[in-house]
Amino acid sequence: MEDKLLIAGREFTSRFFLGTGKFGNKEAMKQAIVTSGSQLVTVALRRIDLEDTEENILSFIPENTTIMVNTSGARNADEAVRIARIAREAGYGDWIKIEVINDSRYLLPDNQETVKATKILSADGFTVLPYMNPDLYVAKALVEAGAAAVMPLGSLIGSNQGLRMRALIEVLIEEINEVPIVVDAGIGRPSHAAEAMEIGADAVLANTAVADAEDPPLMAAAFARGVEAGRLAYLARMGKERAVARASSPLTGFLYDE
Amino acid sequence: MKITVNGRQMEIAEGMDLHRLVYSGKANPERVILVLNDGVVKSDQWPLTVLTEGDRIEMVSFVGGG
Amino acid sequence: MNKGLSGIDLAHLTIDDIRRIFSYDDRELLEEMAHAARELTRRQFGRAISLYAPLYIANYCQNECVYCGFHASSKTMPRSKLTMEEIDRECSALAATGVRSCLILTGESRFHSSPQYIRDACIIAGRYFPYVAVEVYPLEEHEYRELYLAGVDGVTLYQETYDRARYDELHLAGPKKVYDYRVEAPDRIARSGMRHISMGVLLGLTDWRQDILALFQHVRHLERKYPGVEFGLAFPRLRRVVDDEHNYIEVSDKEMLKIICAARLFFPRAGISMSTRELPTFRDRIIEFGVTKISAGSSTRVGGYVERSEYDDGQFQVFDPRSFDEVKAMLIEKGFDPVVTDWRNIVNN
Numbered sequence: 001m002e003d004k005l006l007i008a009g010r011e012f013t014s015r016f017f018l019g020t021g022k023f024g025n026k027e028a029m030k031q032a033i034v035t036s037g038s039q040l041v042t043v044a045l046r047r048i049d050l051e052d053t054e055e056n057i058l059s060f061i062p063e064n065t066t067i068m069v070n071t072s073g074a075r076n077a078d079e080a081v082r083i084a085r086i087a088r089e090a091g092y093g094d095w096i097k098i099e100v101i102n103d104s105r106y107l108l109p110d111n112q113e114t115v116k117a118t119k120i121l122s123a124d125g126f127t128v129l130p131y132m133n134p135d136l137y138v139a140k141a142l143v144e145a146g147a148a149a150v151m152p153l154g155s156l157i158g159s160n161q162g163l164r165m166r167a168l169i170e171v172l173i174e175e176i177n178e179v180p181i182v183v184d185a186g187i188g189r190p191s192h193a194a195e196a197m198e199i200g201a202d203a204v205l206a207n208t209a210v211a212d213a214e215d216p217p218l219m220a221a222a223f224a225r226g227v228e229a230g231r232l233a234y235l236a237r238m239g240k241e242r243a244v245a246r247a248s249s250p251l252t253g254f255l256y257d258e
Numbered sequence: 259m260k261i262t263v264n265g266r267q268m269e270i271a272e273g274m275d276l277h278r279l280v281y282s283g284k285a286n287p288e289r290v291i292l293v294l295n296d297g298v299v300k301s302d303q304w305p306l307t308v309l310t311e312g313d314r315i316e317m318v319s320f321v322g323g324g
Numbered sequence: 325m326n327k328g329l330s331g332i333d334l335a336h337l338t339i340d341d342i343r344r345i346f347s348y349d350d351r352e353l354l355e356e357m358a359h360a361a362r363e364l365t366r367r368q369f370g371r372a373i374s375l376y377a378p379l380y381i382a383n384y385c386q387n388e389c390v391y392c393g394f395h396a397s398s399k400t401m402p403r404s405k406l407t408m409e410e411i412d413r414e415c416s417a418l419a420a421t422g423v424r425s426c427l428i429l430t431g432e433s434r435f436h437s438s439p440q441y442i443r444d445a446c447i448i449a450g451r452y453f454p455y456v457a458v459e460v461y462p463l464e465e466h467e468y469r470e471l472y473l474a475g476v477d478g479v480t481l482y483q484e485t486y487d488r489a490r491y492d493e494l495h496l497a498g499p500k501k502v503y504d505y506r507v508e509a510p511d512r513i514a515r516s517g518m519r520h521i522s523m524g525v526l527l528g529l530t531d532w533r534q535d536i537l538a539l540f541q542h543v544r545h546l547e548r549k550y551p552g553v554e555f556g557l558a559f560p561r562l563r564r565v566v567d568d569e570h571n572y573i574e575v576s577d578k579e580m581l582k583i584i585c586a587a588r589l590f591f592p593r594a595g596i597s598m599s600t601r602e603l604p605t606f607r608d609r610i611i612e613f614g615v616t617k618i619s620a621g622s623s624t625r626v627g628g629y630v631e632r633s634e635y636d637d638g639q640f641q642v643f644d645p646r647s648f649d650e651v652k653a654m655l656i657e658k659g660f661d662p663v664v665t666d667w668r669n670i671v672n673n
Contacts, residue, residue, distance in 0.1 A: 019324030022370055024661055029322070044323025046667035047264040047316065048290070049424070049454040050283025057320050058289070070323050073669030075552045083670055086318065089298035090291040102552040105593060157324070158368060185324075207324035212370060264668065266450035266475035321667055 003235065005202055007180055008095075008127040008148040010066065014039045015197065016227040017068075017182065018220060019207025020057065030060040032210055032220035040066040042097055042205070045083050046073065058092075068129065070097040077116035084121050096121060097151065098130040107157040111138045115145055122146025131184055134168035136175055143178050150176060151205065153185040154196065158208045160188025163195055173200040190219075190226030197230025261313045270309060277304035280317075289319045325352045334360045337590050339541060345586060346533040354582055361585035361613045364592055371661045374595070374617040375651065376425035376455070377418055380626045380638055381406045381445050385431030387498030389484075391529065391572075393565045393639050394431045396498060400566065404626045405436050411445050415452040417629040421621055421648045424665040425455035427480065429639075432461035432500055439467040443474050450475045454665045457520065461499065462509035468516035477668065478520030479513045481506070482558065485529040486538035494529060494570070507542075514550040519669075521546075521555050522597065527580075528562030528572040536583055540590055547591075556595035556617070557587050563601055563640050577606055581613060588614030600624075600644040607644060608654060621648035 005012040018038040023029035033041060041061060048054075061067060069087040074080035077100060084096045098121070100113040114130045115138060122128045127148045132138055134152035142150050152172055155164035163169065164186065172181055180202035187193050187206040196204050204227050213219035261268055270279070276299060280287050292299045293316035299307050309315075326348045332341045334357060345353065382405035385394040393401055406414065418426065426449050430437035442460055449456045457478035458471060468479065485491050488503055495501045513521050523543055525535040536559075543555050561575055575583075587596055597617035598607055607618065623629055625638030646654070655662040 020322040021324040023322055024370065042323055043320045045291075045318050045670060046321045047454075047670055048285060048319040048321075048667065049264070049665065050280070050285050050317070051424075052283075052285045052319075052454070052665060054286075054289075054319075054321070056286055056289035057322055069320070072323050073671075079671065086291065086293055086298060086316070086670070089293075091300070092320070104551060104554045105547050105591075107593070160367065205324075208367070211322075212367065264475070265473075265671065267447045268451060316670060318670060 003231065005180060007129075012039050012066075012203070013037075014224065014227075015203040015231055016193070016224045017041065017184075017203055017205040018210060018223075019205060020061075021207050022211035023216065024211075026055055026057060026060045028216045029057075029211075030062070031217035033062055033065060035217040036210075036220035036224040038065070038220070038224065040068055040095075042068045042070045042207070044070050044072045045087055066095055067093060068095040068097050069093075070099045070131075071117070072099045072101070074100050074117075075102040076100060076110070077113040077120065080113070080117040081120050084117075084126060085124075088126065094126045096126050096128055098128060109133050109153070111135060114138075115141045118142050118145040118147050129182065134165050134172055136168075136171050139172050139176050143176060147179060149180040149182050149202070151182045151184040154183045154192065155186030157185045159186050160209055161186050162188055162192035163199075166195075166199065169196070169201065170199055187223075190222045193223050193226040194230035194233070197227055198233045200234055203227075259309075259311045261309055261311070261315060263315045264317055274309050275305055276307045276309070279309070279315075280304060285319075291318045291320075292316070293318065326350050329353055334589055337586075339537065339544070342540060342586055342590060343533075343537055345582070346537070354578070354585070357585040357589065358581065358613055361588040365588055365612065365614050365616070368593055369616050371659060372616070372663045373611060373655055373660045374425065374663045374666060375423070375620050375648070376427055376457075376597075376617065377421075377423040377619055377622055377648065378427045378429055378459075378599075378624060379411075379414060379418060379449070379629070380429045380624060381411055381414075382430045382433070382437045382441075383626050383638065384433040384436035385498070386435075387432050387500040388496035389498075389500060390494050390496060390568055390570055391526070391562055391565065398567075406445075406627055408444060408448060410627060410630075411448050414627045414629045415449050419452040421629070422652070422664065423621065423648055424453055425457075426453040427457045427459055427619075429459045430461070432498065434461075434499075439463055439470065443470055446471060446476050447474050454668065457522070459522075462506050463512070465512040465516050468513050468518060472517040476518070478522060478556075479518055480522040480556075480558070481509055481513070482524040482526060482560070483507055483539070483542070484526045486525065486535055486542070487530045490530045510542075510546055511549070514546065514553050519553055519671075521553055522558055522595070523555060524558035524560060526560055526562050527575040527583075531573060532575050532579060532583065536586070540587070543591065543594075554593075554595070555591070556597060557591065558597045558599070559583055559587070560599060560601050563643075565640075577610075580606075581610060584610060584614045600642045601640055602643060604644045604646060604654075608658065611655075611658075611660065618651070620644075620646065620651035 017040045071080035071083040129149045131151045155161035182203040183196040183201045184205040193204045459480035595616045600622045652662045
């Protein structure tokens with residue numbers, strides 16, 4: 001039985017998503033996608049100038065990779081909607097990662113504006129994956145608004161601190177069953193990615209940790225394996241942590257002695 | 259005549275079309291997405307789209323992002 | 325380490341911690357701060373260093389700031405103001421050197437360098453440079469908004485010193501004498517829609533410990549009030565001008581390093597810029613501890629790019645005379661990644 005991830009009717013055999021930001025070298029970025037086997041990458045949309053001689057980043061993304069455009073730069077729902085529409089009109093699919101951040105110090109997402117943008121874009125036929133600050137009721141609102149998945153942050157963007165938000169993410173995993181949960185942001189090590197998958201996340205998105213590594217393709221491969229390891233552990237139903245340690249002979253066994 | 263490109267005022271010749279505008283610079287036209295007055299104009303339409311006074315253009319492209 | 329520094333967590337500095345850090349000259353702590361600042365800078369910014377160049381379009385000035393070469397009663401400073409045609413030619417010459425980020429500067433004179441004149445200059449600069457910022461006298465909110473709508477990306481404004489008494493002492497006459505109008509300007513800039521504001525103090529005017537603390541508190545307060553704005557920092561060191569007899573408090577290289585490390589640790593995502601006031605030997609070494617933006621190939625006299633002169637000294641003496649390409653090469657050689665253009669966000673105006 002193959003363990004496939006289904007998002008908006010599309011199947012993924014890799015549960016590792018890769019962000020393409022901060023790669024000094026586009027060839028290294030391409031290799032990172034290849035070595036990790038990632039099937040979904042994020043890109044951003046920015047104004048460019050006529051004299052800008054940068055290479056076309058899309059030409060470095062392997063064919064058949066799902067390209068999800070993020071709305072980074074948007075500080076409110078309107079800006080996010082505008083970016084999404086430009087991306088779609090330009091012919092680059094309709095998978096959108098909603099990223100609405102009006103916070104230069106912590107880069108925390110604005111949950112309210114994210115819900116707003118999700119409603120509008122989802123009604124407009126987009127496949128919406130909103131990036132959010134893990135809050136169960138916001139996650140429910142996002143599902144209600146038509147999100148194809150929810151993407152709670154693991155910890156602050158770029159902090160590499162792993163699953164600081166673990167307890168809240170576990171709540172989402174427990175209570176949100178209609179759509180997949182993709183942990184995004186703050187994933188600094190493959191072990192963080194494994195941890196996210198062990199507790200039941202459906203996929204993990206990492207960017208900074210791979211782009212910043214001395215050898216990005218190698219790090220990307222490590223992440224992919226971390227995600228796999230965590231997923232296998234989850235599927236193997238590893239013994240759940242119990243609040244109270246249980247001795248192997250049950251205390252209440254005497255009640256049932258014949 | 260005056261148009262706005264990426265929020266900046268620009269002076270261009272009468273009769274300038276989008277194709278000539280994009281190709282006037284060094285940027286790789288393949289990566290350029292042009293939004294003219296809130297509507298994306300596909301590259302095959304660029305030579306046929308002549309600019310008029312007061313037009314607002316957003317010249318954007320995909321870049322790396324998380 | 326000094327007992328007075330116990331309990332300081334460099335990953336979670338408070339203003340009080342900064343005050344304590346500045347009170348002790350502790351070698352061990354400075355070493356720790358340098359390590360932490362360097363690591364944090366790498367994680368946040370990678371090895372990217374943004375490059376820019378200043379373009380003075382006019383140096384007429386009504387103020388009497390005792391420490392500045394442009395001060396109104398100067399008998400040696402030649403005054404000039406570029407016409408729009410000259411600005412166009414200067415921008416073209418500057419852009420030809422590879423610069424893609426330009427800082428437009430004027431002295432303070434609403435008569436000679438009106439907000440309209442500044443705006444028109446920025447429109448021209450906008451044709452040559454993807455990124456245009458201004459460093460001019462404090463404006464009204466609607467005037468900043470006009471600049472924003474004309475495509476200006478950021479404003480730089482230094483308070484010089486937060487010590488009111490000292491500020492009054494050093495600014496003898498002119499509109500700049502009014503402390504409050506200047507210190508309240510960042511609020512007006514933020515409300516106008518600008519997304520980048522660069523702030524700083526002129527090190528040397530007073531005890532740097534007090535001024536840097538005040539600056540940090542000011543910026544921290546503004547960060548909370550205007551979370552969508554990106555604040556940048558700068559720490560220009562005073563270079564004494566010819567006819568100035570005042571007492572200044574020189575800031576040593578070691579103290580500069582401490583300031584930069586403290587700034588980086590206290591403002592993890594803020595850009596920190598450093599101009600050509602600094603010697604190449606110092607600037608090159610200190611970059612890795614927190615600096616993310618440097619000027620290169622600068623002329624600090626009015627214009628100066630169409631016809632480069634050997635002594636391109638204007639408002640201040642340029643101590644780093646290397647060309648734009650030379651600075652880029654130095655950065656690459658040191659393992660940095662020179663960034664000539666930062667992409668601009670798609671905004672709704």
